[in-house]
Amino acid sequence: MTILSKDAPAEISHPAHPEHKLKLTAAGAAEFQCDVCKELGAGDRYTCRPCDFDLHSDCALAEATLAHPLLKGRELQLRYGDDGGRTCGACGGKVLGLHYHCAAKKGMDLHPCCAALPLAIPQEELTLELRKEASHRCSSCRERGRGRTWFYRSTCKTVYLHVACVREIARRSRAAGDGSSTDPFASVKDAALQIYRAKRDESELERVILELVLGG
Ligand SMILES: [Zn+2]
Ligand SMILES: [Zn+2]
Ligand SMILES: [Zn+2]
Ligand SMILES: [Zn+2]
DSSP: OOOOOSSSOSEEOOTTSTTSOEEEEEOTTOOEEOTTTOOEEOSEEEEETTTTEEEEHHHHTOOSEEOOTTSTTOOEEEEOSOOSSOBOTTTOOBOOSSEEEEOSSSOEEEOHHHHTSOSEEOOSSOOEEEESOOSSOOTTTOOOOTTTOOEEEETTSOOEEEHHHHHHHHHHHHHTTOOOOSOTTHHHHHHHHHHHHHHHHHHHHHHHHHHHHTTO
């Protein structure tokens, strides 16, 4: 059974679809496109079935202003629509609908679902922490900064993953249909763990070879 978010109301009225009430739906792993932010998603959402209208719960329940822990001293305002060519500061993807905008000097935009990403994704062997930038290549796409988008970094500093790559890993796993877990980051945790173990084994191998070479 899918467990719905505890604090989310079962039914809401939303200005983006004033005709009908929207019902909280446990969508499981099935993918949908959110009608206000235009991003893909899975998991809990608000829907109007007859109209085929879907909203991320993050978008439906988004506060009018956002103070993000990674953006100290800034306040972002929730806005509809795009004024063309804006990208999300966290994932680097295009902003096509509802988003948070910071009007300060160095402007900043965030998809509501990127703004709602957890600061930490913990698991048994390693914890991924959300960071603004990283000095390392991404363990998934092997690229560096990608225009200074946000990263997840393991606390042991072994695994680095762009937010975009984290979202892509989750999306691919949904597309492959192995979405039996209610944890939207299950596939990301698996991927991080595989990278971590491979790197650990690699450095273990290097150590052994060095010892052999140096006759240690
Ligand atoms: Zn959305
Ligand atoms: Zn409707
Ligand atoms: Zn984003
Ligand atoms: Zn990447």
